Amino acid sequence: MLHLLLVVAQLADSLPTVSLDQAIERAARLDPAYVSALGQVDNAAWARRAARLAFILPSVELSADATAYSSPYFNPGTGLEATHAYTARVTASYEIFSVSKLTALAATDATHEAAAAGELEQRFQTAMATEADYYSVLANQELLRVAAERLRRAREQLAVTRARVLHGVAVQSDSLQAALEE
Numbered sequence: 001m002l003h004l005l006l007v008v009a010q011l012a013d014s015l016p017t018v019s020l021d022q023a024i025e026r027a028a029r030l031d032p033a034y035v036s037a038l039g040q041v042d043n044a045a046w047a048r049r050a051a052r053l054a055f056i057l058p059s060v061e062l063s064a065d066a067t068a069y070s071s072p073y074f075n076p077g078t079g080l081e082a083t084h085a086y087t088a089r090v091t092a093s094y095e096i097f098s099v100s101k102l103t104a105l106a107a108t109d110a111t112h113e114a115a116a117a118g119e120l121e122q123r124f125q126t127a128m129a130t131e132a133d134y135y136s137v138l139a140n141q142e143l144l145r146v147a148a149e150r151l152r153r154a155r156e157q158l159a160v161t162r163a164r165v166l167h168g169v170a171v172q173s174d175s176l177q178a179a180l181e182e
Contacts, residue, residue, distance in 0.1 A: 066086050
């Protein structure tokens with residue numbers, strides 16, 4: 001088992017090192033929940049812009065109508081007989097004071113503030129999860145270092161015990177005990 005940890009440690013040496021700030025920045029760019037929260041802020045900002053423009057721009061309505069008659073009729077507008085009638089209409093209006101526009105603006109402001117708060121919450125959630133993972137990796141690296149040190153000491157102890165057995169200072173069971181610790 002300790003041999004496996006050494007192999008993992010050697011592979012870990014080839015991986016790039018990332019600081020906590022870099023990890024949080026990368027996590028924020030890649031976390032779907034955070035990206036969604038940013039999209040909600042952007043949508044709320046556009047809705048607020050549209051609500052503000054409603055105070056400046058007039059309402060314009062366009063309509064067109066075409067009618068075909070089965071028999072000709074007298075058109076008083078042209079003074080001729082016709083089988084088709086066409087109508088086009090353009091209506092423009094501008095409201096000087098509109099409570100509905102004011103309430104829509106207030107609602108979009110509230111939606112924007114809620115989206116900004118949601119984005120901030122998601123940023124903190126992402127940072128917290130990233131920090132937990134980051135410190136977990138650091139703790140695992142430290143545990144790996146301790147395990148490697150323990151393996152090194154066990155190998156040293158085994159070598160010392162084998163030398164003692166060869167020189168007759170210790171018995172074979174001491175050597176087996178040291179081999180088990182390795």
